[in-house]
Amino acid sequence: MSYDYRDRVIVVTGGAGDIAGAFIVPAAARGARIAVVDIRGEQAERAAAALPGAAHRGYACDLTDEAAVRGLVERLAADHGRIDVLVNNVGMTSSERFDERSVESIRTEIEVNLLSPLVLTRLAIPLLRASRDPRVITTVSLGGIFPLGETPIYTASKFGLRGAMLSIGLDLAGKGIRAGSVLPSATDTRMLRQEAIDGGNSLQFQDPPQPPESVARAMMRLLDRPRLEAYPRVSESLLVRFAMLMPNALPRLMRLFRRRGERGMARFLAELERDGKVRREDGTLVLAEVER
Known part of the structure; x- marks a missing residue:
């Protein structure tokens, strides 16, 4: 199967981010109508333009504000009348350790990553049902397995x-809506760069981070061949699923892989600094890009 993008209405959350950008450009080039949704309105409009x-349109x-989400759905209904593909791509992370971070920050991260995609998907059901071939694609993570x-x-x-x-x-398959998820490993996005600067999870850097285009291609494969899950790096998905067969062995496995991951994260940061993507200010690394 090869998905026909012509005149399809595709709504993408986190739409001004790196993974979304890698997806919406080829989708638009194939004839789709893109609705770029982002908390940063100006960036969403620039990405759409x-x-x-x-x-x-941007x-x-x-997406953590239910009233705002309801308003968004109303605007999408007025502008497009339907949603052919909803791409739940919004996400965030924090490198604050669990025993040090605030309860409020915990609630915010759960709200952004888990609740907001569920709420938007639920509220978008009437617009999805207005499509001849409705789809939902959600960006999860190998962190949803391991x-x-x-x-x-x-x-x-x-x-x-x-x-x-x-x-x-x-549930929705029997109601005419096909939903699937993409589970990427570490991806070279602004979010990952900031996490590396902040000393985030070194286990993500066993191998060099993949480009956002790899995740976008996995999304497009889901449209070509609908299924419940797709993995940009199949070998990594097999490794983490095998490791989870023995959860009590995880403390030992972590020790084995952590050192390699720390070396990989150091290489990643060195490459970012060499390429001018991060810079040093008073001896501290900061992101060099101008926020889009």
Whole structure:
């Protein structure tokens, strides 16, 4: 199968981010109408304006605010009348350790990563049903299979999101809506760069981070061949699923892989600094990019 993007209405959350950008450009080039949704309204509008074609629009929305999400759905209904593909791509992480971070920050991360995709998907059901071939694609993470010790709230949110989307995919399949998830490993995005600077989870750097385009291609494969899950790096998915057959062995496995991951994270940061993507200010690394 090869998905026909022509005149399809594709709504992408986290739309001004790196993974979304790698997806919406080829989707627009194939004839889709893109609705770029981001909490940063100006960036969403710029991302939409930069796409080939003239039918694209940017929408500002705080997806943790139910009233705002309802308003977004109303605007999408007025502008497009339907949603052919909903891409739940919004996400965040924090390198604050569990025993040090605030309860408020825990609630925020769960709200962004887990609850907001579920709420938007639920509220978008009428617009999805207005499509001849409705789809839902959700960006989860291999952190939805394998626990990341330094980022337990991210892990909790992604474990929950993976389970919810598997269940939703099973439930909605009989109602004409096909839902699937992409589970990427570490991806070279602004979020990962900041996490590396902050001393985040070193286990993600066993191998060099993949480019956002790899995740976007996995999304497109889900449209070409619908299924419940897709993995940009299949070998990594097999490794983490095998490791989870023996959860009590995880403390020993972590020790084996942590040192390699720390070396990989150091190489990643060195490459970012060499390429001018991070810079030093008073001896501290900071992101060099101007925020889009």
